[in-house]
Amino acid sequence: MSTPRLLHPVTRRTALKRLLFGAAGVALIDRIVPLARAAESAGTAAGPAQPVRPACAPARAKAVIQIWMWGGPAHLDTFDPKPDAGNDYCGPLKKPIATNVDGIRICELLPELAKHADKYSILRGMTHGNNGHETASYIVQTGHEPGGSLVYPCVGAVVSLFNGYDAGYKGRVPPYIVLTSAQGRFSEAGFLGLRYKPFVTGGDPAQRQFAVEGIVAAGITHERQQGRRALLHSLDTLGRAMPPNQQFQQLDRCEEKAYDMILGDGGKVFDLSDEKDALRDRYGRNTFGQSCLVARRLVESGVPCVTINYRGWDTHKQHFETMQRKLPEMDKGMASLLQDLADRGLLDSTIVWWSGEFGRTPRVQWESPWNGGRGHYGKCFSAVLAGGGFKGGCVVGASDSKGEEVADRPVFPQDMIASIYGLLGINPDAPLPNPRGLDVKVLQPEDTHSSRAMLREIM
Amino acid sequence: MIVFRRGGPLAMPGAGNNRAQASSYHIMWRLFTTIAICALVCAAFCEAQDDAAHSNAALQAAAPGVAAPFEMPAWPMPANAVDAPVLSELRARNIKPANPCSDAVFIRRAHLDVIGTLPDLREVREFLADRRPGKRAALVDRLLERDEFADYWAMKWGDVLRVKAEFPINLWPNAVQAYHRWIRDAVRNNMPYDQFARALLTSSGSNFREPPVNFYRAVQGRDAAAIADAVALTFMGARRASWPGDRQAGMTSFFSRILYKQTIEWKEEIVCMNPSPATGIESVFPDGGPARIVPGQDPRRVFADWLITPTNEWFARAAVNRVWAWLFGRGIVHEPDDIRQDNPPANPGLLACLEKEFVDARFDLRTLLRLVLNSRTYQQSSIPRTDTPEAEALFAFYPVRRLDAEVLIDALNWIAGGAGEKYTSEIPEPFTFIPDTHRTIALADGSITSPFLEMFGRPPRDSGLASERNNLPTDDQRLYLLNSSEVQRKLQRSRHLRAVTGLTAGNRQGTIRWIYLLLLSREPMPEETATAGRYFQSGALNTQDAVNDLAWALINSKEFLYRH
Known part of the structure; x- marks a missing residue:
């Protein structure tokens, strides 16, 4: 098995970087900082479920918002345009636009994001080589190889494990929220189990009422909720007949907390009617735009991990029509999110992570039956990172002139995830509790999809 | 005057409702619904004002100190053998037992405890209207014959016997089905408990064809010590680790000659005695008595014969204590599977009485159930008439407990009108396609689960410990029930x-x-x-x-x- 470092020429720049921050340096930092932390945590009382947390560098980011481009977005038509590659590669999208950072150009359908290029960095050398949705999703969501007997947790579940309830998270809403539908098998808690599963909102924030599962019941007004609760209490015949007892008191406590979410302030975070109309318009009055707004509200209220599952990027057919329709939507939502986070001083502590499971074939499939579509492409694609300690205005790595191969600085999903974990204060070498009691780490360094190099150039 | 048939719109998804309704039945179904609706209309109009049950219920509650609609002033039946030791213990401590529960409470309680199923409208109305003095005992008899009784109690034994396909038990799906079927048949046919235990402990053969051998496969680890632990927990209600060293070792020796053999069939396994060691074994039984196993003799049999002897103090005690805990939420020895010298029973007289009755009935579980269910102790109200803290442990009232996860989802799905639970499993999907009409209490495999079952604390069946089941309320559960x-x-x-x-x-x-x-x-x-x-x-x-x-x-x- 060859390591990626040998696969790709080491430029002088990367060599220098490795010298300064390379694996040994990282390991050293990881050794020094955690000792103090470990000593500190050893004193606190821990339940049996408490994960052992060998700490790493102190967290710079408090939260991560993952924009999951479900289906795989075309890198050529988003953040890695190739206007010189010709019609067979660009189709109608030949005129990339300049951004507010010199030398960075992105797709012409992303004018709003072009105004914020100083806030994010583009990884143009993403690669894992896998072209299957499920397996590629698994790699990009978990940072682990598919196959094997264990199903690893995705990033959100790991964040929930290390920065959620067990780490003293006291928020009213759960620490890991998915907007609005779950991705299923590969975006879940894996072997970590139910406790770390995301709270999936369901509903649609672009509707008049955002029907969050369990918290906001569609078609049931606030008054009816109150009326029902009063009815429930006035018909509590057994509860009244019984003298105070532990069983019922515990149930009553649970009910009170539930109603704090349903009727009280707990669920308010999902209520977008608090927001100014102008701001809501800026985000875009569609599911994605309003999900971005909800994500900002959640992060603002202290939630450490929010995933927006953004569907519709698996464009085998009618690719360019779909881009014309969806990119402006994505552009508005994501740009407004970055701007809004920055305006509120939240961008420094919030990672925004944009990625799909892979990119799409750089050469347009004009032939039947695709008639102008793009297929799955895991060999080379793009991802975007902003905030939470990631520098903006950089391009990391590059693809070749046609976007088909990684030309410089390949980044494997695991490197990207390790960097995100690093900024969140999660040590990639920390052990994960698992049912078989195996020696399992947050990330397995021996995976082939790792260069063992964090994204030091933008951290 | 009103007749509801099982399968009508207001019937429980019980015995007659188990088969999926094929579309060819659709017209008959509509017709039937119409008939049932007519019946209901008549009932609503003719019986709304003056219903025998109605006045009966009002009558029952009309006494001071009696909480309507949960209690009645006087016992409808005599005390039985169980009540004497309970009452004498309560008297000695000056604790007042609770009032008799009302008929309405009894029919619901008996249904939930015996068949894990809510009573349907017809059953409720007939029972409430019935004026015969022996109606509670008659109800108990009827319930013990129901198919759901076999389902529900096979589920309980399934928890103890760890019926589960996947990690960490790894019985695998085929064997799970065989094992579960065997257990359910044993419950339905009322196999005497000593024979049940003996079959599980001494059987040899293929895990597909000789289902009780799966007992020895449903253990985390196949070494003699792990098996000895499982046997002690299952049939003696005891943790082997709490015994003196020589007896711990002695126990292990009985399970030191088990052989597991693969066949060419996928996941088939033969469990039998390993015939190769030609030596005898000198050992001790858990009671300290000497055990002598001659060459060629199956040590498991020697142990089983010792275990099921009527005079063996462990065997009957563990069984009656477990059954009692299933009906009362706590054992006479508590935890119900932690019987040891320094964990004395809350009421030794009661435990002795149940043991004797069980042995005298030749280990007939249904007779034991009848005895307990027809006692005044069981039929007390859940409203205590004392604030003495030990009242609960001494059974001075019927303790309230949240419904089991499986029972609750079945009840909710029944109200929904038959929509089944959607199951998931860690193993590939084929094994989770289960007909809509299949009750959760009848689920064979502990590896097949659903978000609801996980949320409501169904036991994972990893260890067989009674404490695996978690019936405590959580915030998530409340949010789900109130507003999902x-x-x-x-x-x-x-x-x-x-x-x-x-x-x-x-x-x-x-x-x-x-x-x-x-x-x-x-x-x-x-x-x-x-x-x-x-x-x-x-x-x-x-x-x-x-x-x-x-x-x-x-x-x-x-x-x-x-x-x-």
């Missing part, structure tokens, strides 16, 4: 509730009454009818929404969620 779209959908789609609304249109009292009978198995109290009536009148809601809200309030009530 799933529960809301179940109510909105409920054929039962729609039928009630349609049939009692214009008769609000009738509507409220039927909903109470349907969901809480009892007549509403006059105050409750008034409260619910005000809710119907109060506002902007149409009748169906108001009906759904009342049903919502009742399924979220303690009375619905808790055995009481």
